[in-house]
Amino acid sequence: MGPARWLALGGLLALAGLLEGRLVRKEEAGFGECNRFFYAGTPPAGLAAAAHVKICQRSEGAERFATLYSTGDRIPVYSAFRAAHPAPLGAEQRWLVEPQIDDPSSSLEEVTDEADATSSVNNLGSKQALNADYLGSDYQTGQLYPFSLSSDPHTATFTLTNAAPMTPSFQKQWYLTLNSLMDLALSPQCGNGEELYILTGAVPSDLKVKDKVTIPEFVWLAACCAVPGGGWAMGFVKHTRDGEVIEDVMVKELEKLLPFNPQLFQDNCGEMEQDTEKMKKILEMVNQVQDEERRAHTEGASRTPSSTRSSRSALLPPETSGEKSSLLGKLLGFIATPFIKLCQLIYCLAIGILKYTVYFVWYVTKQVTYGLESCLYRLGSATISYFLAIGEELASIPWKVLKVMVRITRAILRILCCLLKEDLSYCPEISQPKRALASPDTSLQPKSHRDSPGHDCLLGLH
Incomplete structure (x- = not known):
């Protein structure tokens, strides 16, 4: 590995600290500060479910795009972004994870490298995909929002919450097709993309990678141009089967293909004011892209279509480079994975032992406290009863003294009556x-x- 490579990796370590991903709380409206990536500031209606989490993807303190992530399928439902000019690719990128998806109590509020999160995040990988889930499989991490469409020089799109399983050939064709559509069909008909809102999503199938990460049945794209008086909306679908060509559909037709029949854009992206002439020009360019796709499939080569080569086409997926797919890299991955899993197991055991120890101490303390409380209660009850009895006796003394005095008085009166025998009428007790x-x-x-x-x-x- 040359010095340039080491410098790139060093720059990557510094770069990882600049990437952020904030989980949007359920009580927050929409996606918080990331609402600006949706037409009219309104996310799609009808797609969110209980197993979905909202993520505002950030980089260098700024919002880059929004993601609705399925913790059940461990793939994104969709990513929303604004069209932008491509940024130069910087240092080599690593795939990052979102700690608070698996552990809401985690102190890590930013996306982080999987190796760094292993020792500090509970249940890492229980609700999101990890790099290890792709190792040894026929699938790679494919970005729904490709880095080649991002203006972020730090490529915040390299998060596993923005990735779904794709075969290498499909992944490359997906990236190239999106680049061609954006540069040749969509952006030119929307003020060079300044008012272009994009949604890219995946519809899950019944198949999974290693019985964990769901493989998409098809991926889709919906575009909304919000140029006043000249807007339009267009949808696209691409099935993951080999040889499939991207299909253009109206947005309403696309909504019928998606689960729960959602509404992707508020007011259907200003349906009453859409420019049909621009849509015809878009379809003409889309036909060219489709023809080149068919030609590439026929020739058996996943190359960049010659007539639709765009400024972004040179930015290939990072996973396709020879160095990253080298045998050494895979071998290191296989060696590191069991070690990481072992560390996770040891960590979970230690946490479990500590947790149950705390529970046991709490239970013993509770029982001792309950026993002391019971004894104090009984002692207090006995003391109160004793004092009540004494009080009753003390209260009865005057009455008893009075009764004795009455008896003494009666006896004295009787004695006086005896002494005054001459006139018994003076004796009130003897009538x-x-x-x-x-x-x-x-x-x-x-x-x-x-x-x-x-x-x-x-x-x-x-």
């Missing part, structure tokens, strides 16, 4: 007549007792 007190049969008593002075009072004390 019966004197003869009533003598009613008991006293005939059997000795006479000495019957004649004693206190006999009548003693009868009253019975």
Whole structure:
């Protein structure tokens, strides 16, 4: 590896820190600051689902394009961008991952290299594709928004959230066809692309790479030109089968081919004011591109069509270069993958052990706290009952003293009544007549007792 190569790789390490990708929260309207990539600032209606996440793809602090990503299929539903002039290709690019798709609590808020995210992101690869998912397969990472259409010199399009599985031949033809359509058909009929809004998407099939990443059944493109008084809208479909040629369709027809029959552009891209003459010119150039595609397939060569060569056609997909597909690179990939997986396993085990240890300590602490709480509750209840009992006894003392005083008073009164035997009417406690007190049969008593002075009072004390 020469010095220039090392300098390029060094520049790439510095470049990775400039790339960002922000997950748009569900409560945010649309795609946040990336709404400007949609016609009238409105994303397509009807395509979003529960398993989809919205990503505002950024670079150097600026928005570059927007992506709706399917965590179930692990491919993008679509990417939205504005047409732009191609930027010169800078340093060699690596495919990057979005940490917060797999781990919403991750502190990494920017896209990062997969190797760097392995040690710090929980469940990496559970909801998004990784480089390892493509190793050893017949598919490569194909960009829905090709880097050759981007004006970003740092190529923010090199994120796995902007890629779907494509065969090498299909990937190359997809890039070349988009370049030709953009330079020869679409941009010239829309003020050189200044008001051109592009959507590129993929419709999933039932096939998957390594039973993880869904292979598209076909990819599509929808273009909306918002030039006042001279706008238009056009759709394109390209099936992933070998030998297929890109097809031009009206946007409404394209919407019928997509899941859930969405509306791609608000107000159908100003349908009432579209310029049919410009659309005819676009179709003429599209026919030329299609003819060149057929000729290339017939000749059995995936070359750049001669009559439709554009300024972007020299920018080939980075995956097709000889150095990147070298045997050494694949061998290093096979060696590194098990090591990375082993590190992920060890990390997951350590996190699991720590998590369950914390759960166990929390459970023991909870039980001890519950036991102390129960004991304190019982002790408090007993103390309160004891004091209530004492209080009841203390409250009853005056009543008991009063009852004793009443009894003592009655006894004293009876004694006084006995002493005042001459006039029993002074005794309030004995209201019966004197003869009533003598009613008991006293005939059997000795006479000495019957004649004693206190006999009548003693009868009253019975």
